[in-house]
Amino acid sequence: MTKSVIETNNQVLGEVDEEPPGTAIVLNTLKEKPPSKTVIITRERFFNHVTDDNWNDWKWQFHNRITTVDELAGFIPLSNKEQAQLKLVTAQYPLSITPYYLSLISPHEVDNPIRKQAIPSFDEIAFAIMGKEDPLGEKNDSVVPGLVHRYPDRVLMVLTNLCPMLCRHCTRKREWRNGVWVRTPDEIENMLEYIRRHEAIRDVIISGGDPLVLSTRRLEDIISRIRRINHVEIIRIGTRFPVVLPQRIDDELCAMLSKHGPIWLNTHFNHVREITPEAAEACDRLVRSGVPVNNQSVLLRGINDSVKAQTELCHGLLRIKVRPYYLFQCDEVQGTEHLRTSVEVGAQIIEGMRGHTSGLAIPTFVVDLPQGGGKVPVQPNYVLSQTKEEWMLRNYEGHIFQYRNPSSQICSEEAAEIVSPVNDAIDHLLVSTKP
Numbered sequence: 001m002t003k004s005v006i007e008t009n010n011q012v013l014g015e016v017d018e019e020p021p022g023t024a025i026v027l028n029t030l031k032e033k034p035p036s037k038t039v040i041i042t043r044e045r046f047f048n049h050v051t052d053d054n055w056n057d058w059k060w061q062f063h064n065r066i067t068t069v070d071e072l073a074g075f076i077p078l079s080n081k082e083q084a085q086l087k088l089v090t091a092q093y094p095l096s097i098t099p100y101y102l103s104l105i106s107p108h109e110v111d112n113p114i115r116k117q118a119i120p121s122f123d124e125i126a127f128a129i130m131g132k133e134d135p136l137g138e139k140n141d142s143v144v145p146g147l148v149h150r151y152p153d154r155v156l157m158v159l160t161n162l163c164p165m166l167c168r169h170c171t172r173k174r175e176w177r178n179g180v181w182v183r184t185p186d187e188i189e190n191m192l193e194y195i196r197r198h199e200a201i202r203d204v205i206i207s208g209g210d211p212l213v214l215s216t217r218r219l220e221d222i223i224s225r226i227r228r229i230n231h232v233e234i235i236r237i238g239t240r241f242p243v244v245l246p247q248r249i250d251d252e253l254c255a256m257l258s259k260h261g262p263i264w265l266n267t268h269f270n271h272v273r274e275i276t277p278e279a280a281e282a283c284d285r286l287v288r289s290g291v292p293v294n295n296q297s298v299l300l301r302g303i304n305d306s307v308k309a310q311t312e313l314c315h316g317l318l319r320i321k322v323r324p325y326y327l328f329q330c331d332e333v334q335g336t337e338h339l340r341t342s343v344e345v346g347a348q349i350i351e352g353m354r355g356h357t358s359g360l361a362i363p364t365f366v367v368d369l370p371q372g373g374g375k376v377p378v379q380p381n382y383v384l385s386q387t388k389e390e391w392m393l394r395n396y397e398g399h400i401f402q403y404r405n406p407s408s409q410i411c412s413e414e415a416a417e418i419v420s421p422v423n424d425a426i427d428h429l430l431v432s433t434k435p
């Protein structure tokens with residue numbers, strides 16, 4: 001597979017650096033809100049020297065990612081043994097955290113739900129024999145390099161393997177090795193040509209890695225070429241930027257996205273502590289630009305595997321106008337076993353939410369099946385028995401109800417019994433009142 005390999009350190013990322021800032025179209029933005037307490041404390045403690053202009057500049061954040069254990073040890077207390085262990089882990093699964101996301105972590109809180117998503121754990125290699133590199137079989141469904149065509153009407157374009165933060169539970173951990181790459185212009189053209197030739201494709205998902213690492217100008221070039229394909233109805237962007245580097249969602253990007261709609265954006269909040277004023281502002285900008293925002297969270301052991309954590313997350317999402325869309329069972333990926341829960345936990349969480357909060361706040365819990373089997377919703381069982389005439393259903397409080405099933409045959413027989421004497425009576429009336 002040909003890919004354009006670009007530099008992997010924090011200093012240069014051609015795709016980002018080469019772009020001059022575009023003309024920002026001023027959109028309505030949220031009024032400035034104070035940052036959360038943790039952000040203030042951690043930012044003041046570690047990034048006091050950083051000006052507000054730099055802190056709020058996504059390129060500054062991107063170039064100053066924390067990518068080594070030695071750097072990390074300057075922020076988070078790590079014993080010598082932990083540092084040695086993490087160096088072993090990062091030799092296999094690299095590390096990358098934006099200063100912004102790091103500022104959400106309280107340094108001494110070992111069980112911090114943000115920390116567990118961002119900071120490597122020795123368990124990643126301790127349980128390395130469990131799981132698979134590519135459990136969803138994406139390689140098998142790759143029709144041209146970078147393009148996955150699994151379902152009839154939609155395709156997934158993987159534009160890069162680069163992300164601002166490397167989430168420890170990532171399904172595509174296999175892509176973290178062998179340097180950083182973005183698709184070449186030829187590869188992009190091959191993907192587009194495939195889409196042009198397949199008229200059943202009405203939905204194109206742009207993903208990665210994280211596609212928003214590309215400059216806005218480069219993204220617009222790709223998006224506008226997709227938009228010129230008549231049979232493509234919607235474009236979806238999968239990105240974690242609103243969560244890990246919300247400063248990327250700037251006016252220039254939003255103005256570009258609003259020009260090429262309908263574009264939907266799927267993001268990935270996993271815990272209510274990620275819903276900061278900065279994240280809220282990023283989502284608000286998107287929504288005001290006509291880009292609906294959905295959330296796809298992953299069920300993670302010790303991070304969000306309780307009814308309370310999921311309810312708080314989903315309520316927080318609705319407050320910032322983001323729809324809780326999917327809750328994914330954590331895929332069977334090598335290096336993530338310590339973060340996986342049993343499938344029952346997910347179903348129990350949904351059961352604990354249903355009826356106790358509005359349906360809008362409840363995501364669909366899904367298992368993405370191995371070998372490209374696709375997504376399957378897993379729900380608590382509310383159906384106790386069923387016949388053609390009647391279903392026995394259980395409600396969220398455990399009460400049992402009979403529900404008459406309007407079977408079409410019974411319906412028409414019953415209706416005939418009622419309607420026929422009425423029709424006879426009407427006919428009789430009409431005849432007897434004839435002049």
Ligand code: SF4
Binds near residue numbers: 170171209
């Ligand atoms: S943002 Fe998505 S693709 Fe990137 S590391 Fe996190 S989970 Fe993986």
